[in-house]
Amino acid sequence: IYCPPETSVLLASYAVQARHGDYNKTTHTPGFLVNDRLLPQRVIDQHKMSKDEWENSITTWWQEHRGMLREDAMMEYLKIAQDLEMYGVNYFEIRNKKGTELWLGVDALGLNIYEKDDRLTPKIGFPWSEIRNISFNDRKFIIKPIDKKAPDFVFFAPRVRINKRILALCMGNHELYMRRRKPDTIDVQQMKAQAREEKNAKQQEREKLQLALAARERAEKKQQEYEDRIRNMQEEMERSQANLIEAQDMIRRLEEQLKQLQAAKDDLEQRQNELQVMITRLEETKNMEAAERAKLEDEIRMKQEEVHKIQEEVSVKDSETKRLQEEVEEARRKQVKRKVCMILFQLVCLVPEECVDPPPEHRTRKHFPRCTVKAPIYYYLLSSTLNVYRIWPGAIVSKFTRAQTHAATDKTECGILILSLYFQENAKNYFTLQVVQKLNILTRLN
Template sequence: MSLQRKIRDKNLINVRIVSMDAELQFTVPRTSYGRDLLDVVYRALGLRETWYFGLQYQDDKALFNWLKENKPLLKHSGLSLDGCLTFSLLVRFYPEDVSEELVQDITQHLVFLQVRQSILDSHISCPPDEAILLASYDLQIKYGDYDDTNFEPGALPIEELLPLNILQQYANTSREAWENRVRQLHVDNYGFSRAEAELEYLKVAQNLSMFGVGYFQISNKKDSVVYLGVTAFGLNIYDKNDRQTPKINFPWSEIKNVSYEDTKFIIRPVDKKVPTFSFYSSNLRLNKIVLDLCMGNHDLFLRRRKPDSIEVQQMKLHAKEERARRQLERQKLLKEKRLREELQREKLELQRQLLDMQEEVRQANEEMNRCHETASVLSEKAKYSEEEATLLNQKALQAEAEVQKLKLTVLRSEEERILMEKKVQEAENIASQMADEAERCAAEVEDFRREMLKAKMYEKMARDRLMEISSTSPSPRFAVYEKVDSIGSTHSIANGMMMDTEKLSAEIERERLEYVQKSRNFQTQLNELKTEIEIIKSEDALSPFYALDVAGMRKEKFATLQKASAGSTKMRISHFENL
C-alpha cells in the first residue's frame, strides 16, 4: 500500500495558481498538457471566457513566459521542476470594448483587478483627473455607497487609490485635498453595485492610451530603437521616449500574416502590392512571445467580426437574464434602502423637533418661573404699597383733623385779635381825648388848678392803663403766628407722604412695562432663530467637483489611432523603415 502511494505521488505534480485576489493549489498528473491545467483552473473559478486569460511563469533566466496549451507541462523551457510549480493567472488579451465583450462577472472582475494594479503601479499612465475618477469607483467597489460616518478625515487610504507617480508629482497637494476630491466623486456613484462600478472603472481605463498595450523594444533596418505595441486593434510603433502616442499604426485588417526568422520579425500585409516589412528584436525568445501575442490578438480581432458562437450566445443570454434579475433585486434593495433612509431622516427630524420642543418647554418653564418670581415680588411690593397707602391715609386723616383743629384755633385767634384791636383803638381814642382835655386844662391852669391836679391824676391812671394794654396786646398775635407755622408743617408732612405714594406707583408701572418689553424681545428672537433654521434647511447642496467626458476620451483615443493610420500601408511602412 505504501509502495503504491509512493508511485502515485511520483506521478503527480503540485501546482500553485496565483490570481490577483486569490491563490489556488492543485495536484495534476506529470503527463498533463498545458490545456489540462488551464481546464482545471477555469473550472475551479467558473470561468468560461477563457480566451482572454493565460498562465504565466518565470523561467530560469528571469523571463516571463506563457503556458502553451498544446505542450506537455514538464516540457516548457525554463520551468523549474523542483518543488511546487507556480503560475500566475493573468489577462493575456484585452477586449476592444469592455462594455460589449465582457459577459461574465468573474471575467470582468479579473480584468478589473489587473488593470487597477497596472494603473496603481504606473504601468499604465493615467492623468490626475482620470485617476481621481477611477479612485471614486474603487471606493464604491470596496465600501459601497458613500456614508460620511464611515470616512473620518484622514482615514481614506489615498496610497491605495491613486498611482504613486501622481502623488509624487503633486507632492504639494495635501492629503485632505485629495480626499475631498475623491469623496465628492464617490457621492455621485450612489446606487452602483460592485459589478457596475467595476464596469464603469474599465470603461474609463480602456480610454487610456496605454491600456491593453504590450510593449517590446525593437529596431528597424537603420538600427533605430523604437517600441512595438501589440494591441487588440493592431500594431503600433512608438518613439523610444514616448510610449503614449503612436507614431505609426497598422490595423489587424491590413495584416495578413506574422512570422519570424531568428531575431527578424516579418509582417506580411493583406494588400499584395505592398511589400512585407520587418523589424529586429534582441533575442529569439522575445520573438516567440511577440508572435504568440500577435496571433492571439489577430484571431480575436477576426472572431469579433463574425457572428457569435452558440456557446457565446448562450453565455450572453444567461448573463443578460442574470443581470436583469440582479437589476430588479438591486432596484428593490435601493427602494427599501431609500425608504429606510427616509424613515431614518424622519426619525432624526422628529427627534430634533422633540429636542426643540423640550428646549422651548424648558425655556417657557424658566420664563414662567421668572414670571412667578416677578409676580411674587410685585405682590409683595403691592402689599407694602397698600400698607403704606393705608398708613398714609391714616396720617392724612390725622393731618386733616389737625388742620380742622388749627382752623378752629385760627378762627378763635382771629376773633380775639379783632377784639383786641378794637379795644386798642378805643384806648387810643380815649388817650386822644384825654390829650385834648389836658391841653384845654393847661390853658386854664391858673383857673382850674384843682381840675388840673385831678386831670393829672386821671391822666396818670390813663397812662398806666395804656401801658398795661400795650404790654398785653402782642401775645395773641404771636400765638396766631405759631399756629400758622404748625399748620404749614403739617401740610408739608402730608404732601411728602402723598409724593412717596405716587413714586411707588410709578416704580410698579415701570417694572410691569419692562417685563412686557422683555417678553416681546424674547418672542422676536425665537422667530428670528426659526427663520435662520428654515434658511439653512433650504440651502442647495454643493455641486459635484467635476465630471469627465468618458465618451470624449474614447473619441480622442481613436482619433490618435486614426491619425497614426493615415496614409496608405506602403507609406506607413516606408515611414517606419526611415525612422
C-alpha cells in the same frame, strides 16, 4: 500606463465604490481613504493639490455612484480603462535597419511602431487583418503585409528571446482576434443567455433594493422632521416656562410694591389726621400764650412738610406700581398668546399639505370645497395678529354657541370653535385647549 488626472479620479471613485459600497457620510469621514492607494504618484506630483483635496474630488464622484453594485462598478472601471491609449499594449525595444531606436507595441488589434519618446501615438500601424505573415530569424523580425506590393517591415530585437516572446504574443492575440470574428457556438450562446438572465435578475433585485432604501430614507427624513418639531416644541415650552417664572416674579414684586404703597397711604392718612388735630387745637386755643402758639405752629409746619414728603413718595410708588401693572398685563397677554400658538402649532404639525386651502381673504364662500377643520387653523396661526378670527370673509364668530351652531348645521364647510377671553377693557378671541379638544371631536363626527 498613462492616464489623465480627471480619468484617474473617476477610476478611483469606481474602485472605492467596488471596495466600500455606497458613500455614507457618517461612517466615511474625512481621512477615510488616506491609506488607500487610488491615484498614480505621477498624477499626485503633477498637480499642486493636498491629499484632502484629492479625497474630496474622489468623494464627489463616489457619491454619484450611489446604488451601483460591485460588479457594475468593476465593469465601468474596465470600460474606462480599456479606452486608454496604453491599455493592453506590450512594449518592446527595437531598432530599424538604420539603427534608430523605436518601440514595438503588441495589442489585441495589431502591431504598432512608436517613436522612442512617444508611446501614445503610433507612427506605423499593422492591423491583424492586414498582416499576412510574421517570422523571425535570430534577432531579425519580419512583418509581411497582405498587400504583396507593400514592402516588408524589418526590425531587430536586442536578443533572440525577445523575438520569441513577441512571436508568442502575436500568435495569441491573432488567435483571439479570429475567435471574436467567428459566430458564437451553442455553448457560448447558452452561457450568454444565462448571463443575461442573471443580469436581469440582479437588476430587479437592485431596483427592489433601491425602492426599499428610498422608502427607508423617506421614513428617516419624516422621523427627523417629527423629532425637529418635537424639539422645537420642547424649546418653546421651556421658553414659555421661563417667561411664566419671570411673570410670576414680576407679580410677586408687584404685590410687594402694592403692600408698600398701602402702608405709605396708611401712614399718610395717619399724619393727615394728626395734622388736622393740631389745626383744630390751634383754632381752639386762641388765647394761649405766644410761645406755646409759636411752638404749635412749628409743629404744624413740620407735620405739613412730613405729609407733603409722604405724598410725594406715595405718588412715586403709585406711578411705579402702575408701570409694573402694565408690564404684568403685557406679560400675561404674551403668555396667553404663546399658549394659543403652541396649541395651534400642535394642530398644524398634523396638517398634510394637500389639505391646506388658500387664505380665506383670497377666496369667496362659494369657492371653498369640502376640507378639514385643520386647514383654516393653519391660516389663523400664520396671521399677523390674534385679535379677531374669521370663518369666512364677513362672518365674525365671537361666541362659543354661535360657532358651535354654525359647525353643527353647516356640513359642507369648516366650523371653527372660538372662546372669548376678556382682559380688562379689551376683549380678544383665542383658542384654548378645551376648544381644540371639542374641535377635534366635532371634526371626527363630521
